[in-house]
Amino acid sequence: MKAIIIRKHGGSEVLSYEEIPDPVPKKGDVLVKVNYCAVNHLDIWVRNGILGKKVSFPHILGCDISGTLLEGFGNFKKGDKVVVYPAFESNVPRVSFGIIGGFGKYKGGYAELISIPKNNIIKKPDWLSDKEAASINVSYLTSWNMLEKSRCRKGDTILIWGANSGVGSSAILLAKAKGLKVITVASDKNKIKFAKKLGADFVIDRNTEDIIAKVLEITNQVGVDAVIDHVGAKTWPVSLEVIKVKGRMIACGTTTGGEATVNIRSFYSKEAQIIGAYLGSKSQLVSLHKFMKLKKIKPVIDSIYDLKDAKIAHQKMEKSNQFGKILLQISN
Ligand SMILES: NC(=O)c1ccc[n+]([C@@H]2O[C@H](COP(=O)([O-])OP(=O)(O)OC[C@H]3O[C@@H](n4cnc5c(N)ncnc54)[C@H](OP(=O)(O)O)[C@@H]3O)[C@@H](O)[C@H]2O)c1
Numbered sequence: 001m002k003a004i005i006i007r008k009h010g011g012s013e014v015l016s017y018e019e020i021p022d023p024v025p026k027k028g029d030v031l032v033k034v035n036y037c038a039v040n041h042l043d044i045w046v047r048n049g050i051l052g053k054k055v056s057f058p059h060i061l062g063c064d065i066s067g068t069l070l071e072g073f074g075n076f077k078k079g080d081k082v083v084v085y086p087a088f089e090s091n092v093p094r095v096s097f098g099i100i101g102g103f104g105k106y107k108g109g110y111a112e113l114i115s116i117p118k119n120n121i122i123k124k125p126d127w128l129s130d131k132e133a134a135s136i137n138v139s140y141l142t143s144w145n146m147l148e149k150s151r152c153r154k155g156d157t158i159l160i161w162g163a164n165s166g167v168g169s170s171a172i173l174l175a176k177a178k179g180l181k182v183i184t185v186a187s188d189k190n191k192i193k194f195a196k197k198l199g200a201d202f203v204i205d206r207n208t209e210d211i212i213a214k215v216l217e218i219t220n221q222v223g224v225d226a227v228i229d230h231v232g233a234k235t236w237p238v239s240l241e242v243i244k245v246k247g248r249m250i251a252c253g254t255t256t257g258g259e260a261t262v263n264i265r266s267f268y269s270k271e272a273q274i275i276g277a278y279l280g281s282k283s284q285l286v287s288l289h290k291f292m293k294l295k296k297i298k299p300v301i302d303s304i305y306d307l308k309d310a311k312i313a314h315q316k317m318e319k320s321n322q323f324g325k326i327l328l329q330i331s332n
Contacts, residue, residue: 001019001021003060004110005058011048012311023115030117031114034113037062037327054103066133084121139167154179158225165320168228170300172200177295185204224242225248233258246272250276251274
């Protein structure tokens, strides 16, 4: 089969398009023909490497997959269109689960074929196209989980960082559909325009505006009920400043670094909460599908590249030039 493999960690130049042997399914696995695989920032973390995290080379990236079953099992038939729930039980203490194509034992979806535990297979909803179905299993699922953890109710106000990113754009769409008032942050006029198109009520330009002052002005000096923070070190101090008394900050990412200096006094005197979010459960993915159908939400796709052009897709994400999800087309 054709696949993008990495033989070592490094920049986008380590992504190599090659012919490699087809995977042989292990006991309990099933073979899936990959139709689309979305690019997520996790792919870049794994490609670059993180100290203390291991992969076995040659490795295949990619966890956000829609495909076609090459054999039937249980209620599934050969030829069924499916999506892959990306997490599997981890054998590393204190990590609840590993991610397919991430750090760990499972090879990912930047390939024509993938061997997947049967338990990770979910029927592709009919109302989603193959490419749409491949866009939801990571960013949208994580945003859904974060919104649930935020405990926000209709009419509450939420701050969502990075409107153009996968997590930011999905969180805006889902939060608006849940009836929340959304303040988001973007960094240029096209990203601001995009955020407004997604339905954000207020968009703050982080290059020209004082974010804390602006959020307090919008919320009559009260602050927001919750913040969705996927950006990390650079945004944590601001996130904690703009949440209201008893507000919640939900964190899932470290795009700008994993060590932040925050105002601890401001945090505890508000009796605020910091809550971590790691993907979401399989049943949350199924309830997300139902919610998106009910609210007629389609994922926002920025661009689709051929598998062999994965390098260009990675470079686009690293420059934060995307407006929604970047996909790799593998077959179909
Ligand atoms: N925990 C989990 O399960 C989980 C799941 C999914 C994703 N994540 C993590 O969440 C993060 C987002 O992933 P992604 O794939 O959606 O997209 P991404 O490509 O990492 O998105 C980057 C975003 O960060 C914003 N940003 C960068 N520097 C900033 C700064 N100094 N201040 C404010 N915003 C800044 C960018 O906005 P501008 O373009 O305006 O700079 C852009 O919107 C990643 O770190 C990823 O690993 C975690």
